[in-house]
Amino acid sequence: MSFVSALQAAWRRSDSLLCVGLDPDPARFPTHLKGAPDAILRFCTGIVDATADLVCAFKPQIAYFAAERAEAQLEALIAHIHARHPGVPVILDAKRGDIGSTAEQYAREVFERYGADAVTLSPYMGFDSLEPYLAYPDRGAILLCRTSNAGGSDLQSLGISEDGERVFERVARLVAGPWNRTGQLGLVVGATFPEELRRVRALAPQVPLLVPGIGAQGGDIDATVAAGLDAGGAGMIVSSSRAVLYAAGDTSFADAARRVATETRDALRAAVRRHATTR
Amino acid sequence: MSFVSALQAAWRRSDSLLCVGLDPDPARFPTHLKGAPDAILRFCTGIVDATADLVCAFKPQIAYFAAERAEAQLEALIAHIHARHPGVPVILDAKRGDIGSTAEQYAREVFERYGADAVTLSPYMGFDSLEPYLAYPDRGAILLCRTSNAGGSDLQSLGISEDGERVFERVARLVAGPWNRTGQLGLVVGATFPEELRRVRALAPQVPLLVPGIGAQGGDIDATVAAGLDAGGAGMIVSSSRAVLYAAGDTSFADAARRVATETRDALRAAVRRHATTR
Numbered sequence: 064m065s066f067v068s069a070l071q072a073a074w075r076r077s078d079s080l081l082c083v084g085l086d087p088d089p090a091r092f093p094t095h096l097k098g099a100p101d102a103i104l105r106f107c108t109g110i111v112d113a114t115a116d117l118v119c120a121f122k123p124q125i126a127y128f129a130a131e132r133a134e135a136q137l138e139a140l141i142a143h144i145h146a147r148h149p150g151v152p153v154i155l156d157a158k159r160g161d162i163g164s165t166a167e168q169y170a171r172e173v174f175e176r177y178g179a180d181a182v183t184l185s186p187y188m189g190f191d192s193l194e195p196y197l198a199y200p201d202r203g204a205i206l207l208c209r210t211s212n213a214g215g216s217d218l219q220s221l222g223i224s225e226d227g228e229r230v231f232e233r234v235a236r237l238v239a240g241p242w243n244r245t246g247q248l249g250l251v252v253g254a255t256f257p258e259e260l261r262r263v264r265a266l267a268p269q270v271p272l273l274v275p276g277i278g279a280q281g282g283d284i285d286a287t288v289a290a291g292l293d294a295g296g297a298g299m300i301v302s303s304s305r306a307v308l309y310a311a312g313d314t315s316f317a318d319a320a321r322r323v324a325t326e327t328r329d330a331l332r333a334a335v336r337r338h339a340t341t342r
Numbered sequence: 343m344s345f346v347s348a349l350q351a352a353w354r355r356s357d358s359l360l361c362v363g364l365d366p367d368p369a370r371f372p373t374h375l376k377g378a379p380d381a382i383l384r385f386c387t388g389i390v391d392a393t394a395d396l397v398c399a400f401k402p403q404i405a406y407f408a409a410e411r412a413e414a415q416l417e418a419l420i421a422h423i424h425a426r427h428p429g430v431p432v433i434l435d436a437k438r439g440d441i442g443s444t445a446e447q448y449a450r451e452v453f454e455r456y457g458a459d460a461v462t463l464s465p466y467m468g469f470d471s472l473e474p475y476l477a478y479p480d481r482g483a484i485l486l487c488r489t490s491n492a493g494g495s496d497l498q499s500l501g502i503s504e505d506g507e508r509v510f511e512r513v514a515r516l517v518a519g520p521w522n523r524t525g526q527l528g529l530v531v532g533a534t535f536p537e538e539l540r541r542v543r544a545l546a547p548q549v550p551l552l553v554p555g556i557g558a559q560g561g562d563i564d565a566t567v568a569a570g571l572d573a574g575g576a577g578m579i580v581s582s583s584r585a586v587l588y589a590a591g592d593t594s595f596a597d598a599a600r601r602v603a604t605e606t607r608d609a610l611r612a613a614v615r616r617h618a619t620t621r
Contacts, residue, residue, distance in 0.1 A: 126440060130451045159437070165406075188494055191492050191493035221504070224500075
């Protein structure tokens with residue numbers, strides 16, 4: 064099954080656009096986990112098991128594991144998600160971007176070593192830097208398009224002289240068209256700029272959009288959903304990390320994560336109901 | 343000492359622009375190393391010890407280690423370079439690019455865990471995605487500007503409507519000016535486009551340029567040096583990987599690597615002599 068098909072099945076089954084981002088910061092872990100050798104794995108599986116029925120995907124951020132020498136715990140975490148929660152796609156947030164021979168190694172890392180269903184990539188090095196990932200037909204690649212940080216405008220918002228498009232619009236158009244011959248691509252578009260999200264959706268009507276920035280980064284749920292929904296009333300993977308992970312800092316962290324994830328899922332669902340009917 | 347000062351000292355001491363890229367591919371290792379649990383470390387330290395006096399830097403490519411679950415060998419390799427060959431800067435080729443809170447984790451990974459002197463980064467997410475790396479005042483960050491792969495033109499060569507600059511020229515100008523307040527930045531510019539390398543040098547006269555693409559990727563040494571040299575007759579880190587690493591596939595691999603590295607160092611040195619005097 065392709066990544067996009069798996070994602071569509073997950074949207075249908077969960078009736079949720081929520082993706083929980085797994086950015087484990089040991090400094091913010093509950094006291095009872097601090098110092099345990101597998102604290103990262105225990106924290107993340109606690110979050111995963113408490114929220115798996117509420118989400119369309121999980122998104123571990125590899126930097127948090129790499130900084131802690133916790134690659135083995137990342138392997139175990141993704142294996143845990145596949146074993147206990149089959150059908151919930153795992154997007155490894157790694158934002159890789161390199162030439163072909165090196166990209167082959169990164170593709171082996173994310174798909175063979177970690178068993179991720181999809182990976183985030185940077186488009187800066189162009190189409191051939193994506194091709195090694197597309198050699199895995201059942202996996203997906205989600206390209207940075209318009210990011211939610213302040214510096215996201217530095218290059219992404221520059222206008223292109225050829226046709227007046229902005230750089231992120233060019234990325235969206237390439238990913239909707241010539242780069243997506245195999246149907247394996249998605250786009251990362253931050254939630255902080257709903258008008259630009261709407262523009263990306265117009266340029267890429269059928270491409271899954273990974274939308275970080277809900278919760279701690281302050282994106283507005285209703286405006287985000289209104290801007291990014293596809294014609295089928297889905298098409299978005301709306302990611303929340305810190306607001307869910309650190310909802311409580313004690314032994315109740317998983318229950319608190321479930322409560323916040325439920326509220327976010329419900330708010331997203333209500334927004335879908337409002338905006339899907341107006342199309 | 344800052345990364346740029348360390349690099350300048352390395353250029354002076356070695357009289358070499360050569361950087362050996364460490365992209366260890368176990369399939370290409372000599373038979374006597376194949377299957378050994380520390381084959382990657384043994385192969386790379388063999389190359390390093392055979393070439394350290396010929397280079398201005400080493401550049402391990404993290405993807406090759408990550409695909410093989412060899413993070414511990416990468417840690418040991420960089421520690422080995424620092425211990426045995428002090429003063430030879432290590433550039434970790436990782437091409438990271440993410441928002442601030444995640445970039446902090448990547449910066450911890452490359453500088454604290456691995457002890458690299460500099461890291462390659464993608465500019466796509468803008469200035470604030472670089473800032474966490476600049477918090478390490480003795481380390482450097484080398485940003486992708488114009489890459490040597492075919493798809494490098496897809497985004498990097500687009501003209502910007504505001505002033506007609508191409509995207510990679512904008513990156514060069516930002517890195518030469520507003521982004522480089524702390525003097526910690528460099529640029530990656532492929533060797534396959536000497537005219538564009540010349541343009542980057544003109545826009546960023548004092549910024550170190552990391553130039554991959556010599557050797558296996560086919561860049562011409564004379565044209566590359568003529569285009570990229572700075573006013574002091576250095577300023578370039580010219581990287582060769584496969585041509586050096588796999589010069590021989592048997593027990594003589596380190597001697598063969600030294601021979602090819604010497605030839606490449608000498609060719610670079612001769613080109614410097616030709617072109618530095620014409621300025």
